[in-house]
Amino acid sequence: MAFAQLQLAAPLARAVAEMGYETMTPIQAQAIPVVLQGRDVMGAAQTGTGKTAAFALPLMQRMLKHENASTSPARHPVRALVLLPTRELAVQVAEQVELYGKYTNLRSAVVFGGMDMKPQTLELKKGVEVLVATPGRLLDHIEAKNCVLNQVEYVVLDEADRMLDIGFLPDLQRILSYLPKQRITLLFSATFSPEIKRLASSYLQDPVTIEVARSNAAASTVEQHFYSVEGDDKRHALHQVLKDRGLKQAFVFVNSKLGCARLARSLEHEGLKTTALHGDKSQDERLKALEAFKSGVVDLLVCTDVAARGLDIKDVPAVFNFDIPFHAEDYVHRIGRTGRAGAAGLAVTFVAKSDQRLVTDIEKLLRTKIELEAIEFEENLPDIRKQGHINDGRRLYREDGSDQRRPEDFARGPRSEPRRSRPAPQDPFFEKPYEPSLPPEAAPSWEAAAARPGVRTISSNIKTKRKVAALFQAA
Incomplete structure (x- = not known):
């Protein structure tokens, strides 16, 4: 019409x-x-x-x-x-x-x-x-x-x-x-x-x-992939898919505000122009993040479900589920941000072994069997595993996001391997074999005497109070 x-x-x-x-x-x-x-x-x-x-x-x-x-x-x-x-x-x-x-x-x-x-x-x-x-x-x-x-x-x-x-x-x-x-x-x-x-x-x-549409209906123009990926390999996989597909921009969904901030900081450090959008951001920060993404200044928008709900950003080529959503309906909401108005879209989901129950929920909602795919990593990608821990326990960024490392930190290289802590000394008593207890009649005399209840006496550290006579006057 x-x-x-x-x-x-x-x-x-x-x-x-x-x-x-x-x-x-x-x-x-x-x-x-x-x-x-x-x-x-x-x-x-x-x-x-x-x-x-x-x-x-x-x-x-x-x-x-x-x-x-x-x-x-x-x-x-x-x-x-x-x-x-x-x-x-x-x-x-x-x-x-x-x-x-x-x-x-x-x-x-x-x-x-x-x-x-x-x-x-x-x-x-x-x-x-x-x-x-x-x-x-x-x-x-x-x-x-x-x-x-x-x-x-x-x-x-x-x-x-x-x-x-x-x-x-x-x-x-x-x-x-x-x-x-x-x-x-x-x-x-x-x-x-x-x-x-x-x-x-x-x-x-x-x-x-x-x-006009079932709650479990995904757009037919969205190409969906589920990759079996664990731990820090998720970031490595993100780099790989971005490179293989030639993607310029994408939404990256996570399940928590803390995870959102950490992932955005890590991806930024790995060379990707990234910004975070979650509930703890001020209104001014949220508006700046959206404007940066819309104008192309930022390539990746890392966000939570609540913060991204209702965002109307056109022509988003891809959506990454870095974390599988806890509710299957949110999966449909997430991937619905790509492939709009008949345009082609890509939805990539990273699946860890512990996510199998969540995958099953999505299968039930979509009424289709999900096949997990393997992903091959190229050697020239950023060493994500190392970068996941390059801080050596140090914070690279202040709370405002600025780099707090000094010039000499770059020349010095990573810190030496930390010394392994010495094992705590163990009493040899605990290494002796088990010895059953003796029957009561065979117990030594000193143990029998100790077992008999004795007369409880007042400790020498406690001074007894003197008895004082009290005079009462008859009413």
Whole structure:
């Protein structure tokens, strides 16, 4: 179905045409007509399927009746609220909304945590029709009376499953309690889990269910490989695949924030332009990391699942699962970041012997047998095994990432092999053979005497107290 068939208002149609939109994606083709009718929607779709346009365009079409050029904030109350789990996703959705509405008088703003509230407050005070927000920061503004939500007509819960995973359910319940009962609510999730169904039954009214892809469906354009690799060989394998495939950029997924930081530092030291993206990064650091990757300054983006959820970076040629995800569904989410819009993609997973159970879970989800492949290493690659321990116990980098080695450290070379510690002396008694105990009647007389209970006496170190007579007076 083509966008021209929607008969959008001229300002929206012009913006869509300039963005190169011609044919709608499955989620757009099914959701947009339903939202234009004013129905609630519960949709299941993966990230990168065009969900933003699926809800933003019909909502903005319906809100054009409130469009006005007044400078008064009172004439621009919040009418559409879009809630998202992460700061990065909120920024991306806000950018899309701004592009869609650039030829209208509808105002939009985005609020998220990790940054000063003052600039966001100034935007809210001017009045906005479309407010994109993360739950925590929105509650901050509500409590500070920076925004009023009593005229909201449309609510979008995007990536609702991830919001529940992060623990935003109490925040969502509080926010929804501030909104008018009569409204249109749109909920989008990667899967229809029992928790999502309960959330939908509580806040959606007779929703239209739209499911455009199974939660275990991987794009057919993604080439998947599973390599049997152990320990430090994972980094060696990463170098090898990058070289063999001629890859310029890739996502590298790990399971922990600490592992993310360590791997990024190691790969950077091995000559790869790398940056890390995890929950402990400040908002400014996260934005700089994303911009560096998008602009090509950085080749590898090492990230965790939560930090990368909702990132909409186009044309990512490859995804590496340095660590296999604990949940099979996250495997599909990870590899879904490559091979988008019909483009070819590569998904490489490194499998250790201890990962067999996780591989089995992925096999069950994908309903296919996974064959582990061996990888051949070239001799001219970086000596990863040695580099994994070249520090000799020393930290090469300070907390800020700067090199703390001195020039003489390079000339001196690695430290000598550490001396092996001497074995602790062992009492010869413990090397004697076992000797059974004697029966009681054969025990020596001194042992028998020691075994008899004696009269307990007071230690000579304890001084006895003198008895003192006490005089009592009769009452």
